[in-house]
Amino acid sequence: MNTAAWFVLIGTLLIMMGLRSPILQRLHLTPSIVYLAVGVALGPTVFGAFHFNPLEQAHLLEILAEVAVLVSLFIAGMKMPVPVRWREWRAPVRLAFVSMTISVALTAAFGYFVLSLPLGAAILLGGILAPTDPVLATDVQVRHMGDKDALRFTLTSEAGMNDGSAFPFIMLGLAMLSAPVSYELIGSWVMKDVLWSTVSALLIGFVMGRLLAHIVRKQRLLGGESPLLDDFLGLGLIGLVYGACLLVEAWGFLAVFAAAISLRQAELKLAAIGPLTRDTGSAPEVQPDRAMPQHGTHVSEGSLLFKEPLERLSELVLVLLLGGMLFLDSWSVRAVGMALFLFMVVRPASVLLGLLGSGTPLRLQLLVGWFGVRGIGSIYYLMFAIVFGLPEDMAVEFIHITLVVIVLSIIIHGLSVKPVMLKWWPDTPPRGDQLK
Numbered sequence: 001m002n003t004a005a006w007f008v009l010i011g012t013l014l015i016m017m018g019l020r021s022p023i024l025q026r027l028h029l030t031p032s033i034v035y036l037a038v039g040v041a042l043g044p045t046v047f048g049a050f051h052f053n054p055l056e057q058a059h060l061l062e063i064l065a066e067v068a069v070l071v072s073l074f075i076a077g078m079k080m081p082v083p084v085r086w087r088e089w090r091a092p093v094r095l096a097f098v099s100m101t102i103s104v105a106l107t108a109a110f111g112y113f114v115l116s117l118p119l120g121a122a123i124l125l126g127g128i129l130a131p132t133d134p135v136l137a138t139d140v141q142v143r144h145m146g147d148k149d150a151l152r153f154t155l156t157s158e159a160g161m162n163d164g165s166a167f168p169f170i171m172l173g174l175a176m177l178s179a180p181v182s183y184e185l186i187g188s189w190v191m192k193d194v195l196w197s198t199v200s201a202l203l204i205g206f207v208m209g210r211l212l213a214h215i216v217r218k219q220r221l222l223g224g225e226s227p228l229l230d231d232f233l234g235l236g237l238i239g240l241v242y243g244a245c246l247l248v249e250a251w252g253f254l255a256v257f258a259a260a261i262s263l264r265q266a267e268l269k270l271a272a273i274g275p276l277t278r279d280t281g282s283a284p285e286v287q288p289d290r291a292m293p294q295h296g297t298h299v300s301e302g303s304l305l306f307k308e309p310l311e312r313l314s315e316l317v318l319v320l321l322l323g324g325m326l327f328l329d330s331w332s333v334r335a336v337g338m339a340l341f342l343f344m345v346v347r348p349a350s351v352l353l354g355l356l357g358s359g360t361p362l363r364l365q366l367l368v369g370w371f372g373v374r375g376i377g378s379i380y381y382l383m384f385a386i387v388f389g390l391p392e393d394m395a396v397e398f399i400h401i402t403l404v405v406i407v408l409s410i411i412i413h414g415l416s417v418k419p420v421m422l423k424w425w426p427d428t429p430p431r432g433d434q435l436k
Contacts, residue, residue: 001042001050013038013316030414031312032319032375036407039323052324054399055386061321062383065376068314069163070256072134072376074238075307076160077260079142081153084261091154091360095368096161099354103130104169106346107338115334119181121394124173128382128398129342129405131166133375134159140371140417145264145301151367151425154360158368163377164201164254168193170381174388197250204248205255208241209262216299217270233299234307237263267298318376319410325403334397335404342405343412347372367425371417374409378402 001009017031024034042049054061082088104126111122134141134156142149142156171193175185216228241259245252348369355365382402386395 005049009038009042010316010320014313017312017316028415028418030410030417032315032410033414035316035319036323036410039320040326041323042320043324043326045323045326045328050324052321054325054383055392055395058383058386062380062387064314064318064321065380065383068311068318068376069134069253069380070238070242071307071314072311073160073163073253073257074234074260075304075311076134076141076156077257078264078304079145079147080157080261080264081142081146081148083265088153089157091355091358091364092157092161094354094358095154095158095351096165099158099350100130100162100165102350102353103346104166106349107342110338110341110346115338118177120173120176122173123169123176124385124390125398125401127166127169127173128378128385128402129338129374130169130346131162131374131377131381132159133373133377134163140373140421151364154364154368155371159373159377160257161254164198164251164257166377166381167251167253168197170385174385174390177390192249198254200248201245201250201252201255202258204244204250205241205258206262208237208244209259209264210266212237212299213263213266213270216267228299230299230301231305231307237299263299271298315376318379322379322403322406325399326407330400330403332400332404335401336408338401339405339408342374343372343409363424367420370420371413372409373413374406378406 013035017034041047044051052061086093104123107126107129108119108122111117111125112119115122117125132155140152140155141159142152147153168189172189175189179185212233216233219228237259238256241255242252244250245255348366351365351369351372355368379402382398385398390398
Protein backbone atom coordinates (compact mmCIF):
# COMPACT_ATOMS: atom_id res chain seq x y z
CA MET A 1 0.00 0.00 0.00
CA ASN A 2 1.29 3.45 -0.91
CA THR A 3 0.99 6.64 1.13
CA ALA A 4 -2.20 7.79 -0.60
CA ALA A 5 -3.94 4.47 0.12
CA TRP A 6 -3.00 4.70 3.80
CA PHE A 7 -4.41 8.23 4.07
CA VAL A 8 -7.66 7.13 2.40
CA LEU A 9 -7.95 4.04 4.61
CA ILE A 10 -7.30 5.79 7.93
CA GLY A 11 -9.47 8.76 6.96
CA THR A 12 -12.35 6.45 6.04
CA LEU A 13 -12.05 4.53 9.30
CA LEU A 14 -11.97 7.74 11.35
CA ILE A 15 -15.11 9.07 9.63
CA MET A 16 -16.89 5.73 9.98
CA MET A 17 -16.15 5.51 13.70
CA GLY A 18 -16.90 9.21 14.17
CA LEU A 19 -20.38 8.72 12.70
CA ARG A 20 -20.93 5.82 15.13
CA SER A 21 -22.68 3.63 12.62
CA PRO A 22 -25.92 2.10 14.00
CA ILE A 23 -25.02 -1.16 12.24
CA LEU A 24 -21.79 -1.48 14.24
CA GLN A 25 -23.62 -0.69 17.47
CA ARG A 26 -26.37 -3.24 16.79
CA LEU A 27 -23.74 -5.91 16.08
CA HIS A 28 -21.88 -4.96 19.33
CA LEU A 29 -18.68 -4.36 17.36
CA THR A 30 -16.04 -2.40 19.25
CA PRO A 31 -13.66 -0.10 17.34
CA SER A 32 -10.81 -2.58 17.93
CA ILE A 33 -12.76 -5.37 16.21
CA VAL A 34 -13.36 -3.16 13.17
CA TYR A 35 -9.71 -2.09 12.95
CA LEU A 36 -8.55 -5.68 13.40
CA ALA A 37 -10.88 -6.97 10.66
CA VAL A 38 -9.56 -4.35 8.23
CA GLY A 39 -5.95 -5.10 9.17
CA VAL A 40 -6.38 -8.86 8.77
CA ALA A 41 -8.17 -8.42 5.44
CA LEU A 42 -5.43 -6.19 4.05
CA GLY A 43 -2.59 -8.11 5.69
CA PRO A 44 -0.87 -11.35 4.66
CA THR A 45 -3.74 -13.50 5.95
CA VAL A 46 -6.13 -12.46 3.14
CA PHE A 47 -5.19 -9.96 0.40
CA GLY A 48 -1.54 -9.32 1.28
CA ALA A 49 -1.75 -5.60 0.56
CA PHE A 50 0.76 -4.95 3.33
CA HIS A 51 2.88 -6.84 5.83
CA PHE A 52 4.36 -5.37 8.99
CA ASN A 53 7.32 -7.45 10.20
CA PRO A 54 7.65 -7.08 13.99
CA LEU A 55 11.15 -8.58 14.00
CA GLU A 56 12.52 -6.07 11.50
CA GLN A 57 10.53 -3.16 12.94
CA ALA A 58 10.79 -4.09 16.62
CA HIS A 59 12.25 -0.77 17.74
CA LEU A 60 9.63 1.30 15.87
CA LEU A 61 6.80 -0.85 17.21
CA GLU A 62 8.22 -0.62 20.72
CA ILE A 63 8.15 3.19 20.55
CA LEU A 64 4.62 3.31 19.08
CA ALA A 65 3.28 0.96 21.75
CA GLU A 66 5.21 2.80 24.48
CA VAL A 67 3.66 6.16 23.55
CA ALA A 68 0.18 4.65 23.28
CA VAL A 69 0.42 3.04 26.73
CA LEU A 70 1.81 6.21 28.33
CA VAL A 71 -1.02 8.38 26.99
CA SER A 72 -3.63 5.81 27.98
CA LEU A 73 -2.21 5.45 31.50
CA PHE A 74 -2.23 9.21 31.98
CA ILE A 75 -5.86 9.44 30.83
CA ALA A 76 -6.85 6.58 33.12
CA GLY A 77 -5.11 8.18 36.09
CA MET A 78 -6.80 11.54 35.53
CA LYS A 79 -10.23 9.88 35.50
CA MET A 80 -9.80 8.16 38.86
CA PRO A 81 -12.86 9.33 40.82
CA VAL A 82 -11.65 8.79 44.38
CA PRO A 83 -8.56 9.78 46.40
CA VAL A 84 -5.94 7.17 47.23
CA ARG A 85 -7.39 5.51 50.32
CA TRP A 86 -6.99 1.83 51.13
CA ARG A 87 -10.74 1.23 51.48
CA GLU A 88 -11.41 2.14 47.85
CA TRP A 89 -8.09 0.95 46.39
CA ARG A 90 -7.57 -2.35 48.18
CA ALA A 91 -9.11 -4.45 45.37
CA PRO A 92 -7.17 -2.80 42.47
CA VAL A 93 -3.89 -2.91 44.43
CA ARG A 94 -4.34 -6.61 45.20
CA LEU A 95 -5.19 -7.28 41.56
CA ALA A 96 -2.19 -5.32 40.28
CA PHE A 97 0.35 -6.99 42.55
CA VAL A 98 -0.99 -10.22 44.07
CA SER A 99 -3.11 -11.36 41.10
CA MET A 100 -0.36 -10.24 38.73
CA THR A 101 2.16 -12.49 40.49
CA ILE A 102 -0.26 -15.44 40.45
CA SER A 103 -1.01 -14.84 36.78
CA VAL A 104 2.68 -14.80 35.84
CA ALA A 105 3.30 -17.96 37.88
CA LEU A 106 0.41 -19.89 36.27
CA THR A 107 1.31 -18.73 32.76
CA ALA A 108 4.96 -19.59 33.35
CA ALA A 109 3.97 -23.04 34.61
CA PHE A 110 2.01 -23.63 31.39
CA GLY A 111 4.95 -22.44 29.32
CA TYR A 112 7.43 -24.59 31.24
CA PHE A 113 5.47 -27.85 31.57
CA VAL A 114 3.22 -27.79 28.47
CA LEU A 115 5.18 -25.75 25.93
CA SER A 116 8.57 -27.04 27.17
CA LEU A 117 10.10 -23.56 27.35
CA PRO A 118 13.17 -22.84 29.49
CA LEU A 119 12.18 -21.48 32.90
CA GLY A 120 13.47 -17.98 32.14
CA ALA A 121 11.56 -17.89 28.84
CA ALA A 122 8.40 -19.14 30.56
CA ILE A 123 8.60 -16.38 33.16
CA LEU A 124 9.25 -13.81 30.44
CA LEU A 125 6.20 -15.01 28.51
CA GLY A 126 4.16 -14.79 31.69
CA GLY A 127 5.27 -11.19 32.17
CA ILE A 128 4.38 -10.34 28.58
CA LEU A 129 0.88 -11.83 28.70
CA ALA A 130 -0.17 -11.18 32.30
CA PRO A 131 -0.94 -7.42 32.36
CA THR A 132 -4.36 -6.20 31.33
CA ASP A 133 -4.53 -3.36 28.85
CA PRO A 134 -5.54 0.28 29.35
CA VAL A 135 -5.63 1.01 25.60
CA LEU A 136 -8.04 -1.59 24.17
CA ALA A 137 -10.26 -1.90 27.27
CA THR A 138 -12.11 1.37 26.67
CA ASP A 139 -15.55 -0.25 26.91
CA VAL A 140 -14.90 -1.31 30.50
CA GLN A 141 -12.90 1.75 31.55
CA VAL A 142 -13.99 4.64 33.72
CA ARG A 143 -16.01 6.82 31.35
CA HIS A 144 -15.41 10.25 32.86
CA MET A 145 -13.93 11.94 35.93
CA GLY A 146 -17.08 11.50 38.02
CA ASP A 147 -17.70 7.84 37.14
CA LYS A 148 -17.75 5.86 40.40
CA ASP A 149 -18.88 2.55 38.96
CA ALA A 150 -17.02 -0.10 40.96
CA LEU A 151 -16.39 -2.48 38.03
CA ARG A 152 -15.04 0.22 35.72
CA PHE A 153 -12.94 1.73 38.50
CA THR A 154 -11.47 -1.64 39.47
CA LEU A 155 -10.56 -2.64 35.90
CA THR A 156 -9.16 0.79 34.99
CA SER A 157 -7.04 1.21 38.11
CA GLU A 158 -5.77 -2.38 37.85
CA ALA A 159 -4.71 -1.82 34.23
CA GLY A 160 -3.03 1.43 35.24
CA MET A 161 -0.92 -0.26 37.88
CA ASN A 162 -0.17 -3.67 36.41
CA ASP A 163 1.60 -2.19 33.40
CA GLY A 164 4.26 -1.29 35.95
CA SER A 165 3.99 -4.35 38.18
CA ALA A 166 4.65 -6.64 35.20
CA PHE A 167 8.05 -5.14 34.49
CA PRO A 168 9.94 -6.95 37.31
CA PHE A 169 8.92 -10.30 35.80
CA ILE A 170 10.06 -9.19 32.35
CA MET A 171 13.48 -8.37 33.80
CA LEU A 172 13.62 -11.60 35.82
CA GLY A 173 12.86 -13.69 32.74
CA LEU A 174 15.49 -11.90 30.64
CA ALA A 175 18.05 -12.22 33.43
CA MET A 176 17.41 -15.97 33.76
CA LEU A 177 17.85 -16.42 30.01
CA SER A 178 21.33 -14.91 30.14
CA ALA A 179 22.63 -16.24 33.47
CA PRO A 180 22.08 -19.29 35.69
CA VAL A 181 19.67 -18.86 38.58
CA SER A 182 21.42 -18.04 41.84
CA TYR A 183 20.71 -16.42 45.21
CA GLU A 184 22.69 -13.43 44.03
CA LEU A 185 20.54 -13.01 40.91
CA ILE A 186 17.27 -13.34 42.85
CA GLY A 187 18.48 -11.00 45.60
CA SER A 188 19.55 -8.35 43.12
CA TRP A 189 16.23 -8.68 41.29
CA VAL A 190 14.19 -8.24 44.49
CA MET A 191 16.16 -5.21 45.67
CA LYS A 192 16.49 -3.43 42.33
CA ASP A 193 13.64 -4.48 40.04
CA VAL A 194 10.95 -5.03 42.66
CA LEU A 195 11.58 -2.71 45.60
CA TRP A 196 13.66 0.17 44.25
CA SER A 197 12.02 0.47 40.84
CA THR A 198 8.48 0.26 42.24
CA VAL A 199 8.84 2.53 45.26
CA SER A 200 10.86 5.17 43.41
CA ALA A 201 8.33 5.19 40.55
CA LEU A 202 5.44 5.82 42.93
CA LEU A 203 7.40 8.53 44.72
CA ILE A 204 8.41 10.30 41.49
CA GLY A 205 4.89 10.15 40.12
CA PHE A 206 3.07 11.40 43.20
CA VAL A 207 5.56 14.19 43.93
CA MET A 208 5.73 15.54 40.36
CA GLY A 209 1.98 15.41 39.86
CA ARG A 210 1.34 17.32 43.07
CA LEU A 211 4.14 19.78 42.31
CA LEU A 212 2.68 20.63 38.90
CA ALA A 213 -0.75 21.26 40.45
CA HIS A 214 0.78 23.80 42.85
CA ILE A 215 2.88 25.46 40.12
CA VAL A 216 -0.16 25.84 37.86
CA ARG A 217 -2.21 27.31 40.69
CA LYS A 218 0.49 29.89 41.47
CA GLN A 219 0.88 30.71 37.78
CA ARG A 220 -2.84 31.25 37.34
CA LEU A 221 -2.83 33.54 40.37
CA LEU A 222 0.05 35.63 39.03
CA GLY A 223 -1.09 35.56 35.41
CA GLY A 224 -4.70 36.49 36.05
CA GLU A 225 -6.95 35.34 33.23
CA SER A 226 -4.21 34.47 30.73
CA PRO A 227 -4.82 30.89 29.55
CA LEU A 228 -2.32 28.08 30.03
CA LEU A 229 -1.68 25.33 27.49
CA ASP A 230 -3.14 22.38 29.37
CA ASP A 231 -2.23 19.95 26.58
CA PHE A 232 1.42 20.92 26.79
CA LEU A 233 1.38 20.73 30.58
CA GLY A 234 -0.10 17.24 30.54
CA LEU A 235 2.26 15.95 27.85
CA GLY A 236 5.16 17.66 29.60
CA LEU A 237 4.32 15.89 32.86
CA ILE A 238 4.26 12.54 31.04
CA GLY A 239 7.65 13.21 29.46
CA LEU A 240 9.23 14.56 32.63
CA VAL A 241 8.03 11.72 34.85
CA TYR A 242 8.86 8.99 32.36
CA GLY A 243 12.27 10.43 31.57
CA ALA A 244 13.14 10.80 35.25
CA CYS A 245 12.20 7.16 35.81
CA LEU A 246 14.39 6.01 32.94
CA LEU A 247 17.31 7.92 34.47
CA VAL A 248 16.96 6.25 37.88
CA GLU A 249 15.78 2.85 36.50
CA ALA A 250 12.29 3.07 37.96
CA TRP A 251 9.09 1.76 36.33
CA GLY A 252 7.91 4.69 34.25
CA PHE A 253 4.47 3.30 33.39
CA LEU A 254 3.58 3.06 37.06
CA ALA A 255 4.97 6.55 37.72
CA VAL A 256 2.94 8.17 34.92
CA PHE A 257 -0.27 6.62 36.25
CA ALA A 258 0.59 7.80 39.77
CA ALA A 259 1.44 11.29 38.49
CA ALA A 260 -1.94 11.62 36.78
CA ILE A 261 -3.76 10.55 39.96
CA SER A 262 -1.66 12.92 42.06
CA LEU A 263 -2.24 15.86 39.70
CA ARG A 264 -6.00 15.33 39.61
CA GLN A 265 -6.42 14.82 43.36
CA ALA A 266 -4.15 17.79 44.18
CA GLU A 267 -6.16 20.03 41.86
CA LEU A 268 -9.41 18.96 43.52
CA LYS A 269 -8.03 19.66 46.99
CA LEU A 270 -6.68 23.06 45.97
CA ALA A 271 -9.99 23.98 44.34
CA ALA A 272 -11.89 22.94 47.46
CA ILE A 273 -9.96 25.37 49.72
CA GLY A 274 -10.50 28.30 47.36
CA PRO A 275 -8.02 30.55 45.53
CA LEU A 276 -4.91 31.98 47.14
CA THR A 277 -4.92 35.68 48.00
CA ARG A 278 -2.39 37.85 46.23
CA ASP A 279 -1.17 39.58 49.38
CA THR A 280 -0.47 36.85 51.90
CA GLY A 281 -0.72 33.56 50.04
CA SER A 282 -3.15 32.31 52.67
CA ALA A 283 -6.44 30.64 51.90
CA PRO A 284 -9.56 32.72 52.55
CA GLU A 285 -12.82 31.29 53.80
CA VAL A 286 -14.39 28.93 51.32
CA GLN A 287 -17.42 30.33 49.57
CA PRO A 288 -20.13 27.78 48.75
CA ASP A 289 -20.09 28.58 45.04
CA ARG A 290 -16.28 28.29 44.89
CA ALA A 291 -15.85 25.04 46.78
CA MET A 292 -16.45 22.97 43.67
CA PRO A 293 -14.04 23.17 40.70
CA GLN A 294 -15.36 24.55 37.45
CA HIS A 295 -15.02 22.63 34.21
CA GLY A 296 -11.98 23.56 32.15
CA THR A 297 -10.06 25.17 35.03
CA HIS A 298 -7.74 22.22 35.64
CA VAL A 299 -4.84 20.79 33.69
CA SER A 300 -6.34 17.32 34.15
CA GLU A 301 -9.65 18.39 32.60
CA GLY A 302 -8.25 20.54 29.81
CA SER A 303 -5.66 18.04 28.63
CA LEU A 304 -8.26 15.27 28.21
CA LEU A 305 -9.67 17.17 25.22
CA PHE A 306 -6.48 16.36 23.29
CA LYS A 307 -5.30 13.11 24.81
CA GLU A 308 -8.46 11.04 24.38
CA PRO A 309 -8.48 11.50 20.57
CA LEU A 310 -4.74 10.71 20.58
CA GLU A 311 -5.47 7.50 22.47
CA ARG A 312 -8.15 6.48 19.96
CA LEU A 313 -5.86 7.27 17.03
CA SER A 314 -3.05 5.17 18.50
CA GLU A 315 -5.52 2.31 18.99
CA LEU A 316 -6.49 2.50 15.30
CA VAL A 317 -2.90 2.50 14.04
CA LEU A 318 -1.59 -0.25 16.31
CA VAL A 319 -4.53 -2.62 15.80
CA LEU A 320 -4.28 -2.15 12.02
CA LEU A 321 -0.59 -3.05 12.23
CA LEU A 322 -1.51 -6.02 14.42
CA GLY A 323 -3.68 -7.37 11.62
CA GLY A 324 -0.77 -6.87 9.23
CA MET A 325 1.50 -9.06 11.36
CA LEU A 326 -0.72 -12.15 11.32
CA PHE A 327 -0.20 -15.17 9.08
CA LEU A 328 -2.35 -18.25 8.89
CA ASP A 329 0.45 -20.29 10.47
CA SER A 330 0.39 -17.97 13.49
CA TRP A 331 -2.64 -19.95 14.65
CA SER A 332 -0.76 -22.89 16.10
CA VAL A 333 -2.16 -25.25 18.72
CA ARG A 334 0.44 -23.92 21.16
CA ALA A 335 -0.66 -20.31 20.67
CA VAL A 336 -4.39 -20.97 20.83
CA GLY A 337 -3.93 -23.30 23.80
CA MET A 338 -2.03 -20.61 25.69
CA ALA A 339 -4.74 -18.04 24.93
CA LEU A 340 -7.57 -20.28 26.12
CA PHE A 341 -5.66 -21.26 29.26
CA LEU A 342 -5.01 -17.59 29.97
CA PHE A 343 -8.65 -16.54 29.57
CA MET A 344 -10.40 -19.55 31.10
CA VAL A 345 -8.03 -20.54 33.90
CA VAL A 346 -5.32 -18.00 34.67
CA ARG A 347 -7.39 -14.80 34.75
CA PRO A 348 -10.35 -16.08 36.81
CA ALA A 349 -8.12 -18.02 39.22
CA SER A 350 -5.70 -15.14 39.78
CA VAL A 351 -8.55 -12.68 40.42
CA LEU A 352 -10.38 -14.95 42.88
CA LEU A 353 -7.17 -15.81 44.75
CA GLY A 354 -5.91 -12.23 44.71
CA LEU A 355 -9.17 -10.88 46.13
CA LEU A 356 -9.67 -13.66 48.66
CA GLY A 357 -10.83 -12.13 51.95
CA SER A 358 -10.99 -8.60 50.50
CA GLY A 359 -14.74 -8.21 50.93
CA THR A 360 -15.20 -7.58 47.21
CA PRO A 361 -18.68 -8.74 46.02
CA LEU A 362 -18.55 -12.09 44.24
CA ARG A 363 -20.32 -10.78 41.14
CA LEU A 364 -17.70 -8.03 40.82
CA GLN A 365 -14.91 -10.61 41.17
CA LEU A 366 -16.41 -12.82 38.46
CA LEU A 367 -16.81 -9.94 36.01
CA VAL A 368 -13.28 -8.68 36.70
CA GLY A 369 -12.10 -12.25 36.15
CA TRP A 370 -13.67 -12.28 32.72
CA PHE A 371 -12.66 -8.82 31.46
CA GLY A 372 -8.91 -9.30 31.51
CA VAL A 373 -8.31 -7.61 28.15
CA ARG A 374 -4.85 -8.11 26.61
CA GLY A 375 -3.50 -5.65 24.08
CA ILE A 376 -0.95 -2.93 23.40
CA GLY A 377 0.86 -3.38 26.72
CA SER A 378 1.75 -6.95 25.77
CA ILE A 379 3.02 -5.76 22.37
CA TYR A 380 5.29 -3.27 24.12
CA TYR A 381 6.76 -5.86 26.51
CA LEU A 382 7.33 -8.27 23.63
CA MET A 383 9.11 -5.64 21.55
CA PHE A 384 11.11 -4.57 24.61
CA ALA A 385 12.33 -8.17 25.02
CA ILE A 386 13.19 -8.48 21.33
CA VAL A 387 15.14 -5.21 21.31
CA PHE A 388 16.83 -6.32 24.54
CA GLY A 389 18.22 -9.36 22.72
CA LEU A 390 15.72 -12.22 22.82
CA PRO A 391 16.98 -15.08 20.60
CA GLU A 392 15.32 -14.99 17.17
CA ASP A 393 13.75 -18.47 17.25
CA MET A 394 12.21 -17.74 20.65
CA ALA A 395 11.15 -14.26 19.50
CA VAL A 396 9.26 -15.72 16.53
CA GLU A 397 7.32 -18.13 18.73
CA PHE A 398 6.57 -15.41 21.30
CA ILE A 399 5.32 -13.15 18.50
CA HIS A 400 2.88 -15.82 17.29
CA ILE A 401 1.63 -16.55 20.82
CA THR A 402 1.26 -12.91 21.79
CA LEU A 403 -0.52 -11.93 18.58
CA VAL A 404 -2.99 -14.80 18.89
CA VAL A 405 -3.69 -13.95 22.54
CA ILE A 406 -4.34 -10.29 21.70
CA VAL A 407 -6.50 -11.06 18.65
CA LEU A 408 -8.64 -13.56 20.55
CA SER A 409 -8.93 -11.10 23.42
CA ILE A 410 -10.12 -8.35 21.06
CA ILE A 411 -12.71 -10.70 19.54
CA ILE A 412 -13.92 -12.58 22.64
CA HIS A 413 -13.92 -9.69 25.08
CA GLY A 414 -15.02 -7.19 22.45
CA LEU A 415 -18.08 -9.21 21.40
CA SER A 416 -19.05 -10.09 24.97
CA VAL A 417 -18.56 -6.72 26.70
CA LYS A 418 -21.88 -5.08 25.82
CA PRO A 419 -24.15 -8.14 26.31
CA VAL A 420 -22.43 -9.05 29.59
CA MET A 421 -22.50 -5.49 30.91
CA LEU A 422 -26.17 -5.07 29.98
CA LYS A 423 -27.19 -8.34 31.62
CA TRP A 424 -24.92 -8.54 34.65
CA TRP A 425 -23.79 -4.97 35.23
CA PRO A 426 -26.35 -2.34 34.18
CA ASP A 427 -25.57 1.37 34.45
CA THR A 428 -27.02 1.47 37.97
CA PRO A 429 -25.74 -1.62 39.84
CA PRO A 430 -26.85 -2.38 43.42
CA ARG A 431 -25.45 0.01 46.04
CA GLY A 432 -23.04 -2.59 47.38
CA ASP A 433 -21.30 -2.65 44.00
CA GLN A 434 -20.71 1.10 43.78
CA LEU A 435 -17.87 3.22 45.14
CA LYS A 436 -18.90 5.36 48.07
